[in-house]
Amino acid sequence: MSQQNLESLDVEAIREEFPILEREFDGQQVVYLDNAATTQTPDPVVDAMSDYYRESNANVHRGIHHLSQEASVAYEEAHDRVADFIGAAGREEIVFTKNTTESENLIAYSWGLNELGPGDEVVLTEMEHHASLVTWQQIAKRTGANVEYIRVDETGRLDMDHARDLIGDDTALVSAVHVSNTLGTVNPVGELTALAHEHGALSFIDGAQAVPNRPVDVSEIDADFYAFSGHKMAGPTGIGVLYGKQSLLEELEPYLYGGGMIRKVTFEDSTWGELPWKFEPGTPPIAEAVGLHAAIDWLEDLGMERVQAHEEELAAYAYDQLAAEGDVEIYGPEGGADRGGLVSFNLEGVHAHDLTSILNDHTVAVRAGDHCTQPLHDKLGVPASTRASFYVYNTREEIDKLIDALDDARALFA
Numbered sequence: 021m022s023q024q025n026l027e028s029l030d031v032e033a034i035r036e037e038f039p040i041l042e043r044e045f046d047g048q049q050v051v052y053l054d055n056a057a058t059t060q061t062p063d064p065v066v067d068a069m070s071d072y073y074r075e076s077n078a079n080v081h082r083g084i085h086h087l088s089q090e091a092s093v094a095y096e097e098a099h100d101r102v103a104d105f106i107g108a109a110g111r112e113e114i115v116f117t118k119n120t121t122e123s124e125n126l127i128a129y130s131w132g133l134n135e136l137g138p139g140d141e142v143v144l145t146e147m148e149h150h151a152s153l154v155t156w157q158q159i160a161k162r163t164g165a166n167v168e169y170i171r172v173d174e175t176g177r178l179d180m181d182h183a184r185d186l187i188g189d190d191t192a193l194v195s196a197v198h199v200s201n202t203l204g205t206v207n208p209v210g211e212l213t214a215l216a217h218e219h220g221a222l223s224f225i226d227g228a229q230a231v232p233n234r235p236v237d238v239s240e241i242d243a244d245f246y247a248f249s250g251h252k253m254a255g256p257t258g259i260g261v262l263y264g265k266q267s268l269l270e271e272l273e274p275y276l277y278g279g280g281m282i283r284k285v286t287f288e289d290s291t292w293g294e295l296p297w298k299f300e301p302g303t304p305p306i307a308e309a310v311g312l313h314a315a316i317d318w319l320e321d322l323g324m325e326r327v328q329a330h331e332e333e334l335a336a337y338a339y340d341q342l343a344a345e346g347d348v349e350i351y352g353p354e355g356g357a358d359r360g361g362l363v364s365f366n367l368e369g370v371h372a373h374d375l376t377s378i379l380n381d382h383t384v385a386v387r388a389g390d391h392c393t394q395p396l397h398d399k400l401g402v403p404a405s406t407r408a409s410f411y412v413y414n415t416r417e418e419i420d421k422l423i424d425a426l427d428d429a430r431a432l433f434a
């Protein structure tokens with residue numbers, strides 16, 4: 021991407037909507053590069069939630085009174101907004117959960133526990149987040165199914181020949197991360213889904229690091245299920261999304277039971293209500309849905325292509341700056357169209373936790389650890405890495421601050 025694209029987002033104006041970015045620690049302004057963990061929330065999103073609590077707060081499910089009607093409409097419209105944003109057919113295909121992890125578990129329990137059996141295969145990738153990897157491992161244990169992993173090659177990309185070998189007639193599900201939260205790799209999820217379908221399997225795509233950062237159209241990917249979290253896309257914590265094709269969701273058993281999801285209950289049995297409410301028992305995250313709606317409006321005002329261009333530019337810049345240091349090992353593909361907006365790395369001779377702590381002394385906020393991809397780190401041969409991840413308010417100057425701080429780490433440890 022060109023510098024022109026980067027400048028097409030008015031980053032200065034964007035930053036004004038994030039008072040938190042003005043915070044200082046020890047007289048230094050925070051440099052927030054931990055966006056893959058959670059993004060910051062702009063004023064219009066905070067305002068939308070605050071207005072909701074000030075003016076419309078009530079429980080949903082269409083109570084008779086005005087406030088409940090208003091809250092219900094806001095909650096339902098949030099589903100419509102999400103559906104429109106990701107190219108789903110309608111609100112029936114959008115289930116609100118707590119986060120991506122719960123969306124994964126919903127399908128694992130509703131579909132996996134009921135449909136998998138001995139001899140069935142669940143095909144994951146070696147770069148799956150624990151949200152998917154741990155969940156399917158446990159479901160496989162309980163059902164007798166096997167879990168297989170598509171190899172990650174030395175460039176940090178999926179070995180698609182291996183994928184073609186692995187995905188076969190025993191495959192019941194292919195579950196893949198759209199953008200790796202450790203390697204930054206953008207995976208060919210449409211191709212993986214097509215492979216799954218060729219063999220009569222379903223596809224589940226973990227879009228936690230994709231939907232916040234690039235245009236995503238689930239109908240183009242043809243994914244059967246797709247998951248993401250509000251708090252990684254300028255929205256609030258406490259809300260996640262499970263997209264599912266309506267025909268599949270209609271067939272699935274609910275994963276949680278309770279009020280608000282039923283059609284008829286007798287002392288003997290119960291039947292389920294319409295989609296998506298069938299999967300949303302109890303009082304749902306109403307204010308959070310309002311916030312997610314506002315976050316999508318806000319992101320679409322920026323333009324998702326420009327958001328993507330901005331992140332690709334920053335990731336490429338960070339990659340090049342880190343690579344030029346000579347003593348930094350970077351994981352995942354070089355900057356470009358198949359890298360999302362994050363870079364994980366290690367500085368020679370310095371543990372990722374120590375480096376991250378030194379960066380924190382410079383108020384540069386990054387993350388150290390295995391980023392919930394322990395098996396991938398084992399494969400990389402390191403216990404941990406440091407991850408810098410970018411969003412629409414980040415600048416090249418902030419990356420320069422990170423690079424400058426590396427000298428302190430060298431002086432102390434190398």
Ligand SMILES: Cc1ncc(COP(=O)(O)O)c(C=O)c1O
Nearest residue numbers: 119120121149151201228229249
């Ligand atoms: C790729 C990926 N999948 C799943 C998750 C889990 O998201 P959440 O913690 O919102 O459930 C994350 C969060 O870091 C992620 O990066």
